[in-house]
Amino acid sequence: MQRATKSASRLLFSCQQHCLTKRLFATAAAVVEPACSPVSVSDPGSIATTTAICRNSSGHRATVLDGRAVAAAWEKELANDVQLLTKLLGRPPGLGVVLVGSRPDSILYVTKKQEACQKAGVRTFIRQLPESVTQAQLEAAVAATCGDPRVDGVLIQLPLPRHLSEEAVMEVLEPRKDVDGFHPLNMGRMLMRGRGVRLVPATPLGCIELLRRSGVDVQGKTCVVLGDSNIVGTPLAAMLRDRGAAAVTICHRRSYRDWFVDQQEVRRKRAAAAACLPPLPGPSPRPPQPFPSTPAAPSSSSSAAAAASAAATTPEEPTCQQEHPQPLQHQQQHASTGGRVHGSSPACDSSPQCSPSSSSPTLLSSSSSPPVCPASFQSYQLPDLTRSADILVVAVGHPELVRGDWVRPGAVVIDVGINVVGALPRNSQATSTHTSSTSSATSTSGTSSTSSTISSTTANTTSNSGQQQQQQQQNEMEEMQQQRRHQDDAAMHQPAPLREVRCTPCSDSGVESSDGKAGGAAAAALLGSCTTSSSGMTCDSSSSGGCSGNQGEFGSGGGSESGSSSSAGDDGSSLCNRNLTFHVVGDVAFEEVSQVAGAITPVPGGVGPMTIAALLHNTLKAAKYRVGLETW
Numbered sequence: 001m002q003r004a005t006k007s008a009s010r011l012l013f014s015c016q017q018h019c020l021t022k023r024l025f026a027t028a029a030a031v032v033e034p035a036c037s038p039v040s041v042s043d044p045g046s047i048a049t050t051t052a053i054c055r056n057s058s059g060h061r062a063t064v065l066d067g068r069a070v071a072a073a074w075e076k077e078l079a080n081d082v083q084l085l086t087k088l089l090g091r092p093p094g095l096g097v098v099l100v101g102s103r104p105d106s107i108l109y110v111t112k113k114q115e116a117c118q119k120a121g122v123r124t125f126i127r128q129l130p131e132s133v134t135q136a137q138l139e140a141a142v143a144a145t146c147g148d149p150r151v152d153g154v155l156i157q158l159p160l161p162r163h164l165s166e167e168a169v170m171e172v173l174e175p176r177k178d179v180d181g182f183h184p185l186n187m188g189r190m191l192m193r194g195r196g197v198r199l200v201p202a203t204p205l206g207c208i209e210l211l212r213r214s215g216v217d218v219q220g221k222t223c224v225v226l227g228d229s230n231i232v233g234t235p236l237a238a239m240l241r242d243r244g245a246a247a248v249t250i251c252h253r254r255s256y257r258d259w260f261v262d263q264q265e266v267r268r269k270r271a272a273a274a275a276c277l278p279p280l281p282g283p284s285p286r287p288p289q290p291f292p293s294t295p296a297a298p299s300s301s302s303s304a305a306a307a308a309s310a311a312a313t314t315p316e317e318p319t320c321q322q323e324h325p326q327p328l329q330h331q332q333q334h335a336s337t338g339g340r341v342h343g344s345s346p347a348c349d350s351s352p353q354c355s356p357s358s359s360s361p362t363l364l365s366s367s368s369s370p371p372v373c374p375a376s377f378q379s380y381q382l383p384d385l386t387r388s389a390d391i392l393v394v395a396v397g398h399p400e401l402v403r404g405d406w407v408r409p410g411a412v413v414i415d416v417g418i419n420v421v422g423a424l425p426r427n428s429q430a431t432s433t434h435t436s437s438t439s440s441a442t443s444t445s446g447t448s449s450t451s452s453t454i455s456s457t458t459a460n461t462t463s464n465s466g467q468q469q470q471q472q473q474q475n476e477m478e479e480m481q482q483q484r485r486h487q488d489d490a491a492m493h494q495p496a497p498l499r500e501v502r503c504t505p506c507s508d509s510g511v512e513s514s515d516g517k518a519g520g521a522a523a524a525a526l527l528g529s530c531t532t533s534s535s536g537m538t539c540d541s542s543s544s545g546g547c548s549g550n551q552g553e554f555g556s557g558g559g560s561e562s563g564s565s566s567s568a569g570d571d572g573s574s575l576c577n578r579n580l581t582f583h584v585v586g587d588v589a590f591e592e593v594s595q596v597a598g599a600i601t602p603v604p605g606g607v608g609p610m611t612i613a614a615l616l617h618n619t620l621k622a623a624k625y626r627v628g629l630e631t632w
């Protein structure tokens with residue numbers, strides 16, 4: 001009734017907008033059941049069977065892209081190359097790793113690399129430098145590793161402590177031994193079309209291989225890469241492009257960072273905007289552009305196909321007075337998240353969200369009507385963008401950022417995030433009580449919520465920018481410190497079965513070296529008294545002796561400066577000494593997204609193991625350059 005007082009034009013406009021939005025979603029819902037998404041996934045184990053993944057709808061779960069199994073198969077293949085190379089080299093291929101400090105995650109990843117190399121018959125030479133190492137010492141260590149005749153490939157484990165320049169040390173690497181592909185020559189060749197790709201970063205290569213080996217064809221697909229890091233987002237976008245993607249969108253951190261800070265607020269804005277969001281590029285058929293100022297949305301081949309099929313089946317656009325089906329995003333939300341609040345769907349005849357009184361100032365004009373949609377990208381539009389993807393890669397470093405309603409039904413979702421969340425004093429699980437979240441925690445709603453975030457490490461999305469890296473490290477430190485303050489009441493609700501990590505970083509004094517012969521023992525030495533298993537890393541927090549004073553053949557470069565314990569090491573130790581438990585979750589809400597996606601990678605067990613296999617692949621490639629099996 002109150003609406004009747006509003007201007008007719010505004011009402012009409014609002015209705016049109018909302019109805020169009022609804023029709024759009026209704027259309028998307030209509031193609032869910034009968035149509036098969038253009039993505040097909042074959043069983044990685046079988047040769048001939050290719051199962052088309054039909055667009056998901058409630059009741060269908062996504063195919064899990066098993067990174068562990070695929071990586072194991074890949075590594076087995078690589079073992080043949082190792083045999084050949086060992087003959088040609090007159091020794092096993094060798095990987096040199098330079099590790100600064102003792103971040104538990106870095107130690108874990110180095111250990112994984114070492115294990116994979118040992119299994120394949122590749123020797124590893126690990127040079128662990130103290131946290132306090134100078135740039136010159138680090139560069140000398142890298143140069144010495146590159147110069148070692150037993151070493152064919154070299155990597156510098158990232159991130160580096162904030163006082164060190166990643167950029168500068170990368171230049172010390174010999175490009176043909178740069179198994180991470182971070183040297184500017186390798187990066188440049190990869191980014192520039194036709195320049196002859198050589199060594200490419202392991203994590204993106206792992207993603208690409210996982211897609212390929214799972215039977216997901218990139219050709220002609222619309223890809224969205226959420227994350228703009230130098231080591232994942234940027235190279236992966238180029239690699240998707242080179243594999244024939246029709247369109248690749250890289251989302252800069254400014255497109256998602258608001259979601260980190262205040263998810264509630266962005267969700268609220270998004271809900272408020274639901275009635276007047278401008279159409280975004282994507283696979284769904286789009287109504288005519290309602291805003292003359294909005295540029296025309298490009299369409300992909302799959303969107304054209306979807307539009308064609310939709311055009312044949314879409315009923316007349318409902319009038320505003322009609323009952324409308326729930327937009328798909330709301331259906332999904334209620335089906336898969338237990339009703340995670342996204343804002344209620346506005347009534348067609350009211351559209352209060354488009355009124356100037358809405359609390360979404362960037363969205364709306366201050367005049368009466370029509371509402372002005374933003375000229376630039378707004379955070380709340382991100383789910384529309386991600387939903388345009390046939391292949392969605394997420395590498396942002398925020399636990400479970402991507403929810404079910406961010407994903408196009410049937411899409412392939414690659415989760416690169418590895419976030420260590422939650423802390424629980426050991427043995428207190430049974431009696432744990434739920435505590436309030438820290439500022440950086442993900443939403444605790446949904447099916448796989450986590451409570452306090454102790455440290456959010458996107459292992460694979462480290463930026464090469466010193467400033468950003470510093471900021472990230474500082475954030476991690478702050479979170480850890482905050483966690484320590486709350487450690488007494490750190491008990492938390494346990495989400496679905498997740499890997500448990502209890503760890504004690506070893507002392508960062510001295511320089512540790514080991515080689516592949518020692519294998520697991522070398523890893524254990526590196527980790528102090530830590531042991532690893534398929535279920536994670538377990539360490540005896542009472543001991544860190546395995547790491548100190550064990551000066552080996554790589555004693556030069558970083559020297560054996562001791563006593564320079566890092567704050568990171570301190571924090572890790574303190575946490576470990578308190579017997580806290582961590583969980584690993586991805587950037588994608590796995591359970592929820594599994595209800596929508598056609599295929600999805602788990603965390604752990606997805607991109608991580610593929611990264612390790614890719615690194616092994618690169619190490620052998622470097623060895624091939626050396627013996628002339630491949631030309632540089």
Ligand SMILES: Nc1nc(=O)c2c([nH]1)NC[C@@H]1CN(c3ccc(C(=O)N[C@@H](CCC(=O)O)C(=O)O)cc3)C=[N+]21
Nearest residue numbers: 109112156157158180202459460604605606608609611
């Ligand atoms: N110079 C450099 N090169 C890298 O390739 C590099 C790096 N620095 N810094 C860190 C990231 C991270 N990264 C991973 C390696 C293995 C797993 C991995 O194996 N993950 C397992 C388990 C992990 C766990 O147990 O927590 C999984 O996801 O199933 C994950 C992440 C390589 N990175």
